[in-house]
Amino acid sequence: MPHEPDTPFVEVVYALPTRQWVARVPLTDGLTAIDAVRASGILDDAPGLETGEPALGIWGRRVNASQPLHAGERVEIYRPLRCDPREARRQAAGPGIARGKKRTATRTSR
Numbered sequence: 001m002p003h004e005p006d007t008p009f010v011e012v013v014y015a016l017p018t019r020q021w022v023a024r025v026p027l028t029d030g031l032t033a034i035d036a037v038r039a040s041g042i043l044d045d046a047p048g049l050e051t052g053e054p055a056l057g058i059w060g061r062r063v064n065a066s067q068p069l070h071a072g073e074r075v076e077i078y079r080p081l082r083c084d085p086r087e088a089r090r091q092a093a094g095p096g097i098a099r100g101k102k103r104t105a106t107r108t109s110r
Contacts, residue, residue, distance in 0.1 A: 008071035012040035021046055033075050034065035042077065054078065
């Protein structure tokens with residue numbers, strides 16, 4: 001979407017591991033995060049985005065879809081999590097940690 005150099009705008013971004021979308025949307029009075037996402041066209045273009053209201057953030061901070069926007073802000077569309085991050089950390093740490101046990105160092109004699 002073209003914009004004039006002096007026109008205030010917001011960016012809308014969405015990223016997959018292999019591709020990213022970035023769109024500039026002219027800032028209008030009362031523009032909300034979800035309005036900017038819809039105006040960007042990313043919902044129609046990007047595969048894997050679920051219908052309905054996506055999870056959104058501004059510069060890494062989660063916000064409601066009705067969040068009013070200011071010039072220069074970047075609205076981020078978040079992908080749904082595939083697994084619970086806490087569970088993934090437990091699995092990566094090993095079986096003893098997952099049950100609440102601390103790892104202990106073992107000594108070997110020489």
